[in-house]
Amino acid sequence: MSAALSTTLSAGFERPVFDAQAVFRCVMMAMARPGLIRTLTVAVKPPGRMAPAAAALALAMCDFESPVWLDDALAADPAVAEFLRFHTGAPIVADPRKASFAFLADGAEMPPLDCFALGSPEYPDRSTTLVIGVDWIDTESGWRLAGPGVNGQTRFSAGPLPHDFLGRLSDNRGLFPRGVDLVFVHGDRVAAIPRSTVVEK
Amino acid sequence: MNAPMTAGYNFAYLDEQTKRMIRRAILKAIAIPGYQVPFASREMPMPYGWGTGGVQVTAAVIGEHDVLKVIDQGSDDTTNAVSIRKFFARTAGVATTTSTADATVIQTRHRIPEAPLTEDQILVYQVPIPEPLRFLEPRETETRTMHALEEYGLMHVKLYEDIARHGHIATTYAYPVKVNGRYLMDASPTPKFDNPKMHLSPALQLFGAGREKRIYALPPYTQVVSLDFEDHPFEVNRFDKPCALCAAHGVYLDEVVLDDRGGRMFVCSDTDFCETRRAEGHRGEMLADTPADGGAA
């Protein structure tokens, strides 16, 4: 590592083993309970426009076996790729279909969901998990979520996202068991919409 | 009680890279309920059949503040349960308990606790044979295609043959379920008595098969329906009498031989449940003749 890099590089976890476990549990429970917000108990100083929760998720979940794709907003800042390479060793890929995780800071400009790895009918797990930075998450109003992990029905919305995002989510649900899983991050908060969730207006 | 961690181990035994790989598999398993996610199962310091799949899932999930309970046939005191509990006390320094209510993570081999689980609990199953179609079709490529096409007719045929032969569905363990109307899943080797407890459970349920290298999951509040037929609906095992020790009705009972003259009694398979009820003052018909701590030995 160059001297210049070490002065700009954001720090990783303070207690790597325990922090990674705590972040994973938070993300796991977010995925298990679609639309419910979980708050990370681990503070990470993120690089550039990356949300703290997105950086924490990357540190906890990514390594050389999980290729990462960055949207234009994150790819434009070399500090993001440096942070990921240094702390996780994850390869950064240009092709979203090759990504295990995709990190996005600009949700409104995100590419269609079927640009990412959707898995195959035999191996639907070979798909991308999208980690989308948003400016707000609301569980008081918005879309109605139902399906596994939802006790009856719950409300959820987040943004900014593309105006036709609801349609994109329902197309994604239509591919089940193929499809992508979405994690929304805002500050140190995390909420998920896995492919199994039925989302309606 | 928290145990001091033995020096020289990774926390919860597994190295961090292995944990990340298992954790990624768990996220996919939760997102695709009932689908078997392949994972690179590691050698564990215990033989297959001792729950290496469940142990790896628990090791990937557990944290320093968790309280772990381990059961085998409903009992916390079998060799298998004790050794897994000690393993995590030693390698992760976590608190352990036999109380279902106090546990945050429960690893099990056969039973789902009788006491209702909560949203704050995770149930980890150690699974020997994760593929419900395996005994109908030995080839993995074929069963994968059957799952992909949702082609589950063979399983219905198998259950119907049960009916033709026995007049009812004779399968009592590893009874197949359909998860959220999509994947056929094996809850093996739990008794079918416990199938209804999986349905819409508030607890997250994770399944690990070490030898077969599979992880699958039921998120909380997931539809889990036991396969059946209109004229032969799914029924759980019924027991004629209540537990001989705590008088509980509607629970799973084990037969305990009392002497060599054919004396026997039926008692709760869930020892914590039975002991809790006895502590609350419930008395079964055999209690007077049994030592106070005489559970399902």
Ligand SMILES: [Zn+2]
């Ligand atoms: Zn009892």
